[in-house]
Amino acid sequence: MTADALYPTSPAEVQEAVRSHPRVLPRGGGSKPALSTPREGQAVLEMSGLSGVLEYDPGEYVFVARAGTRLSEVEQLLAQNGQYLPFDPPLVEQGATLGGTVAAGLSGPMRQRFGGVRDFILGVQFVDGEGNLVRGGGKVVKNAAGFDLPKLMAGSLGRLGILTELAFKVFPLPKATATLQIPFPGLEAALEALYKLAGSPIELYALDLEAPATLVLRLGGLPEALPARLERLQLFLSKSGEVLQGEGEAQYWRNLNPLNLGGGYLVKVALTARQIPALEKALGSAPRRYMSAGNLLYLAWNDALERLEALLRSQNLSGLVLKGATPRPQIGIDLAHALGRKVTAALDPQGRFSPGLP
Amino acid sequence: MKTEARNTHNPLEPARARSRGVSMNPDLQELTRLFPPSRLLCKPGELAPYESDALTAFRARPLAVVLPESHDEVVATVRWCVKHRIPYVARGSGTSLSGGSLPIEGGLVIGLNRMNKLLRLEPQERIAVVQPGYINLQVSQAAAPYGLYYAPDPSSQPVSTIGGNLAFNSGGAHCLKYGMTSNHVLAARVVLPDGETVELGSESPENIGPDWLGLFVGSEGLLGIATEITLRLLPKPETYHTVLAAYDLLAKAGDAVAAVVASGLLPGAMEIMDSLAIEAAEAAVQAGYPKEARALLIVELEGEVPQVEAEARHLDEVIRGSGAYEVRVAQSAEERMKIWKGRKAAFSAVGRLSPDYIVQDGVVPRSKLGQALQEIERLSERYGLRVANVFHAGDGNLHPLILYNGQVAGEFERAEELAGEILRLCVALGGSITGEHGVGMEKKAYMTEMFSEADLAAMQRIRRALDPLELSNRGKMFPGGEAPALKHSGPHPLEQSGVISRE
Numbered sequence: 001m002t003a004d005a006l007y008p009t010s011p012a013e014v015q016e017a018v019r020s021h022p023r024v025l026p027r028g029g030g031s032k033p034a035l036s037t038p039r040e041g042q043a044v045l046e047m048s049g050l051s052g053v054l055e056y057d058p059g060e061y062v063f064v065a066r067a068g069t070r071l072s073e074v075e076q077l078l079a080q081n082g083q084y085l086p087f088d089p090p091l092v093e094q095g096a097t098l099g100g101t102v103a104a105g106l107s108g109p110m111r112q113r114f115g116g117v118r119d120f121i122l123g124v125q126f127v128d129g130e131g132n133l134v135r136g137g138g139k140v141v142k143n144a145a146g147f148d149l150p151k152l153m154a155g156s157l158g159r160l161g162i163l164t165e166l167a168f169k170v171f172p173l174p175k176a177t178a179t180l181q182i183p184f185p186g187l188e189a190a191l192e193a194l195y196k197l198a199g200s201p202i203e204l205y206a207l208d209l210e211a212p213a214t215l216v217l218r219l220g221g222l223p224e225a226l227p228a229r230l231e232r233l234q235l236f237l238s239k240s241g242e243v244l245q246g247e248g249e250a251q252y253w254r255n256l257n258p259l260n261l262g263g264g265y266l267v268k269v270a271l272t273a274r275q276i277p278a279l280e281k282a283l284g285s286a287p288r289r290y291m292s293a294g295n296l297l298y299l300a301w302n303d304a305l306e307r308l309e310a311l312l313r314s315q316n317l318s319g320l321v322l323k324g325a326t327p328r329p330q331i332g333i334d335l336a337h338a339l340g341r342k343v344t345a346a347l348d349p350q351g352r353f354s355p356g357l358p
Numbered sequence: 359m360k361t362e363a364r365n366t367h368n369p370l371e372p373a374r375a376r377s378r379g380v381s382m383n384p385d386l387q388e389l390t391r392l393f394p395p396s397r398l399l400c401k402p403g404e405l406a407p408y409e410s411d412a413l414t415a416f417r418a419r420p421l422a423v424v425l426p427e428s429h430d431e432v433v434a435t436v437r438w439c440v441k442h443r444i445p446y447v448a449r450g451s452g453t454s455l456s457g458g459s460l461p462i463e464g465g466l467v468i469g470l471n472r473m474n475k476l477l478r479l480e481p482q483e484r485i486a487v488v489q490p491g492y493i494n495l496q497v498s499q500a501a502a503p504y505g506l507y508y509a510p511d512p513s514s515q516p517v518s519t520i521g522g523n524l525a526f527n528s529g530g531a532h533c534l535k536y537g538m539t540s541n542h543v544l545a546a547r548v549v550l551p552d553g554e555t556v557e558l559g560s561e562s563p564e565n566i567g568p569d570w571l572g573l574f575v576g577s578e579g580l581l582g583i584a585t586e587i588t589l590r591l592l593p594k595p596e597t598y599h600t601v602l603a604a605y606d607l608l609a610k611a612g613d614a615v616a617a618v619v620a621s622g623l624l625p626g627a628m629e630i631m632d633s634l635a636i637e638a639a640e641a642a643v644q645a646g647y648p649k650e651a652r653a654l655l656i657v658e659l660e661g662e663v664p665q666v667e668a669e670a671r672h673l674d675e676v677i678r679g680s681g682a683y684e685v686r687v688a689q690s691a692e693e694r695m696k697i698w699k700g701r702k703a704a705f706s707a708v709g710r711l712s713p714d715y716i717v718q719d720g721v722v723p724r725s726k727l728g729q730a731l732q733e734i735e736r737l738s739e740r741y742g743l744r745v746a747n748v749f750h751a752g753d754g755n756l757h758p759l760i761l762y763n764g765q766v767a768g769e770f771e772r773a774e775e776l777a778g779e780i781l782r783l784c785v786a787l788g789g790s791i792t793g794e795h796g797v798g799m800e801k802k803a804y805m806t807e808m809f810s811e812a813d814l815a816a817m818q819r820i821r822r823a824l825d826p827l828e829l830s831n832r833g834k835m836f837p838g839g840e841a842p843a844l845k846h847s848g849p850h851p852l853e854q855s856g857v858i859s860r861e
Contacts, residue, residue: 114535116564118569132816139788142750145801145809146808147581152568172622198593199505201596203661222665229665232664270565271562320567339574
């Protein structure tokens, strides 16, 4: 903790903290240190005091919680009612919170089935750069009233407001799951199969590519249909692969959740499958895993960050550093544009959420 | 041709300009340099079709209509508007049910129907890049040969454009499972209200940094004009299982929805129609619905064959236990289409029961559906106006149709008042004033029911940061501002002819 850490326990205290400090940085569970380590002059707002699920009616597929609520608490509550967070956020056991997950914009392998964190956030309450408490969206699964501030906050890294409360859509957890690991002779063959699957009516909960050339596929649904679907999947690919089921299968995916890929920096990259071949050539031996049909990459980088920065730029990609010390977690191509600058200035005119020195 | 048009319409020749009826506003002469006469409409007869959208109760006379054919022409038009401080609204097919594409009196209409090309279809990448005037249904038609489709399916989809869908974050019958338009737009090229162009989003559904595109989608034309839109396509489900269940009580149908949800199933669609809506649909399209039913429930499962077969057995059990007195399962694609035809036609069909009607779009938590419907029934009695109910039960999106006769003095105003009470009811039950039609002109006065002053102030700050003159779709979404001429009017001509329907 820095000397400046504050522990707000209510939205009003967050407002007060914002108004009385020239630079503030919210921190949830600290599971993404590259995003939650303060720079000089930044007061840290420890959000653990704003915790707890406020509303949850399983019949609505909706819950509302304080932003500092840990994912593990939410997942446990949902699981008791046969539901889950369909965007499958990482770092659950590492203490990640709802607010931190939204602010970092993180999803996991199961985003493949129904979408990412931005697709499941329904409502938001946040404190803007002038200390106003603002609500956007709602707490029903369908809503078109007003600007979609909840979506705007996904990936906002605390630069547009400090999240205090969030509402999410959730879904029923598949009653049974099975995973198929299929090694291919090379990247080309693996990508061909990946494309074939992504364009088919086969509904996968996860469609991962493990470098260099293994596809990991997860099916979910009713237990009585699973054996037939698994067989159809194997036929579709003309490969039997290795089947994981039961506790071992669940454990396989739990082990991936912490994103313990290797030493060094942990980086998220947004991309599409067609960018993979060139990227694979450039990445060398960095431990990595592509998720959601090649749209999401998590990678460990045990070298100078500047090198990765240059590499991503050369591939026309952008990334976000989650772990490892860096003054500038957003790397790769420059994503700045007029709309972003103006909206940021509208919500934080005095730059309280900007990491730079006052 | 363009050059010739330019030469012919030299703005320095006022006589020519006058002959086109543009002498009223000297600023307009500058526009004649940008657009040939066929794409700059100024005569009263030419403007009439643009005075209203599908919310025909509102009408306003624009200064002129321009029909750009390129991104650069949109930029030039917006810059002209800024220079002369002329408010404008971008418009597609004008199917907005909230008055979202209503012209601003004396402002410019930027009609985007000529920017209607499919720029790129990449089946392997499962994306389509379209211009804003491209029609929703055409996306799925273009993608069909590759086994793909575009999921958002507002009932206006045979006519409504992707640009309009994006601006209003259109919904449809499949939102619980698949989300709304905003969950299916990957990227957009946007002309900001100052004429600058930005690219939002990318071909990846994942994102680094704030979700600017997420903010832009559904901003109702206040934050800019999209000129190129990248859409996500989904593989078509392998099979469907469509069930129609008839009930002797509306509440039983509502309970059945709750039971389906409780069973852990996630149907692609769950729709309910009440007796008045059934009567209307039957009269219009002879869908073969049980006419004496007090309520009909449509549930549709979709997905892989073995999974859907297994789910169907569970669903069958749930429906049998829900007190349905008749259950039908579509045995073929034709039977499935017939079931949906009645549902999709229900709204326009209500026109047969009443000379006029208002459709509302409130959302309530699913568990409050029964309570909301009872309350609506009570209000209907109190106001002495019939209300037909068709709704997306899966996501709690109500569409009460308030029937009235505009020829009877005071009835339209009473219907409006009843509609307002229903919206307030939805908010009081923890829901929203709009599920998919947007705020537009119609519901802006109700924004304060849902949002606090601070909420609306933050949204206004965002808007003014991008559009300090408030030119882009001025007068929409936010409460206040001058009200346009409000008058009673009949259904949209396309709706009357059954081409489009209100979801």
